[in-house]
Amino acid sequence: MDFVSEAIVLQARKHGETSAIMENFTRERGRHNGLVRGGAGRRMRPLLQPGNIVEVEWRGRLEDHLGYFTVEIVDALAGLFMEDRLSLAALNAIAALLREMLPEKQxxxxxxxxxxxVLERLDDQAVWPALYVRWESLLLQSLGYGLDLSRCAGTGVTDNLTHVSPRSGRAVSTDAAQPYLDKLFRLPPFLRGEPIASPQDIADGLRLTGHFLETRVQWERNRTLPDARRVMVARLQATGLAAD
Structure with missing residues (x-):
């Protein structure tokens, strides 16, 4: 059994004296682990940093074996963000969510x-916070818990959708939302295709997707959201890119 795929490094853990077990998100085989010989050494360690884009070749006698990776760098993104605490926090949040939530080999x-x-745009603070929220929405969809923002859950109308039900994940129109405003999430317009996202919109989007990631995905694992995501949200708030 073997395959070749582009991959995003999620984590590398030292194994033995010189090797490392690398966990990555491959385009062809989903989240996949493998042993990298020499992965703990000075030459290979920089390649195995979370967020790097690599090409991997996996070899193993059976598909359910750990197997071995050989790794070649495609884009060393991790090194670009080491001096940018905010972008690094976003990279760490993405890697943590993928590690915890993706099923293996899907x-x-x-x-x-x-x-x-999203990773390639983490150097642009005017762009990536909204991209990140959309990414979390896509993560929910990919895991089978997508939000339905196409029409009002109560009336079926497709315009003036301003809120989301915390139970169903379905959109609610302005009129239908009025009696329940204290119980609904605000739907930021950029999740419905508007081009501009304010700091309040980013905060509302993170609150919305975070709720469903925690109650739909993490609840089944008896976990909360990763600490790395909370750090990212706090840094977005500290820099004014997301409202408190």
Missing amino acids: PLPDLYDVTKI
């Missing part, structure tokens, strides 16, 4: 492609 090429786009 191909999710659309999610892979969008993840790569």
Whole structure:
């Protein structure tokens, strides 16, 4: 058994004296682990940093074996953000969510492609916070818990959708929302295609997707959201890119 795929490094853990077990998100085979000989050494360690785009070749006698990776760098994104605490926090949040939430060996090429786009734009603070929220929405969809923002859950109308039900994940129109405003999430317009996202919109979007990631995905694992995501949200708030 073997395959070759582009991949996003999620984590590398030292194994023995010189090797490392690398966990990555491959475009062809989803989340996949493998042993990298020499992965703990000075030459290989920089390649195995979370967020790097690599090409991997996996070899193993059986598909359920750990197997071995050989690794070649495609884009060393991790090094670009080491001095930018905010972008690094976003990179760490993405890697942590993928590690915790993706099923093993399930191909999710659309999610892979969008993840790569978000990582490549983490140097642009005017763009990536909204991209990140959209990415979390796509993560929910990819895991089978997509939000339905196409029409009002109560009336069926497709315009003036301003809120989301915390139970169903379905949109609610302005009129239908009025009696329940204290119980509903605000739907930020950029999740419905508007081009501009304010700091309040980013905060509302993170609150919305975070609720469903925690109650739909993490609840089944008896976990809360990763600490790395909370750090990212706090840094977005501290820099004024997301409202408190």
